[in-house]
Structure formats: structure tokens, C-alpha cells
Amino acid sequence: MRMRTNTSAGLKASLQECFYTWILWKRGITGKGVTIAALEVTNLAHPSDWQVYPGCKNPGQNGAEKKAALDVEWASAAAPDANIELAACR
Numbered sequence: 001m002r003m004r005t006n007t008s009a010g011l012k013a014s015l016q017e018c019f020y021t022w023i024l025w026k027r028g029i030t031g032k033g034v035t036i037a038a039l040e041v042t043n044l045a046h047p048s049d050w051q052v053y054p055g056c057k058n059p060g061q062n063g064a065e066k067k068a069a070l071d072v073e074w075a076s077a078a079a080p081d082a083n084i085e086l087a088a089c090r
Contacts, residue, residue, distance in 0.1 A: 042060070
């Protein structure tokens with residue numbers, strides 16, 4: 001199976017093929033009304049893209065930014081109508 005993850009549309013198509021998310025989407029299960037929290041060990045480049053998790057120290061940027069961004073992108077592609085929150089914690 002060819003993974004097409006170079007675009008948002010490609011990522012959505014890959015999820016449909018690999019994880020059968022189309023079955024959920026066809027039934028109207030798209031994440032609407034759900035919040036997905038991605039707890040990461042790094043901050044993204046723009047402060048408006050993340051928040052420090054309560055009770056944690058600010059980890060700053062430490063080289064894991066691409067993974068954090070990818071985690072959020074995959075969550076958004078799997079549940080396109082969900083609210084995605086990125087929180088940083090050290």
C-alpha cells in the first residue's frame with residue numbers, strides 16, 4: 001500500500017486506506033464535540049500553537065518539534081471535526 005502523506009488530502013486518504021476511518025466518517029463519527037490532547041515534550045515554533053500543561057515546566061524547543069506537529073496533524077486527519085490541543089510538558 002502506498003502512503004500519501006505529503007498533503008492534508010493525502011494524509012486523509014492514507015488514514016482511510018490503512019485504518020478504515022472511512023467507516024466511522026460514513027456513520028458521521030468525525031470527532032465533533034470531542035477534544036484530543038497531544039501532550040508533547042517540546043514547544044512548536046509559534047507560541048499560539050501550544051500551551052504549557054498545568055503543573056509542568058516549559059520544555060522549550062528541543063528537536064522534537066516535527067514529531068509534535070505530526071502528532072497533531074494525524075489526530076486532525078483522523079478526527080477532522082475534533083478540537084485538537086497541543087500541550088507541552090517537561
